[in-house]
Amino acid sequence: MRRGSPPGAKTGQRELSRLTHQDKLTLLETVENKTLPGSPLWSAVLAATGSDEALRLHRDLLHRLQRPAPADDADLLAQITAERVQLRRQW
Numbered sequence: 001m002r003r004g005s006p007p008g009a010k011t012g013q014r015e016l017s018r019l020t021h022q023d024k025l026t027l028l029e030t031v032e033n034k035t036l037p038g039s040p041l042w043s044a045v046l047a048a049t050g051s052d053e054a055l056r057l058h059r060d061l062l063h064r065l066q067r068p069a070p071a072d073d074a075d076l077l078a079q080i081t082a083e084r085v086q087l088r089r090q091w
Contacts (some may be wrong), residue, residue, distance in 0.1 A: 016046070021053075021056075021057065021060075024057055025057060025060050025061060025064065028043045028046075028057070028061050029061060029064050029065065031043065032061065032065060033065070035065075037067070039086075040082075040083035040084070040086040040087050041058075041061070041062075041065075041067075041083060042087065043058060043061060044058070044080045044083035044084050044087065045084060045087070046058075047080045048080055048081070048084055050077050050080075052073075055073050055076055055077065058076065058080060059076060
């Protein structure tokens, strides 16, 4: 990120923050709908903040996509971290 860029400019989080939870969920579901089962979700990058809202959104997305979602936040964050590592390897 270049100097002076606002936080979240690269990930689009700033723009996402303007949407309702349902709108965010619908948008992410549309983006992730073609992600193959077993493949990491790109939205894990957004959920990596570990905030309550980010974890809730990611957990709701996993349910919509019929993917396993740990009930415990620490376990969910570990899953998100593992997905981010997989995504980095693909690049």
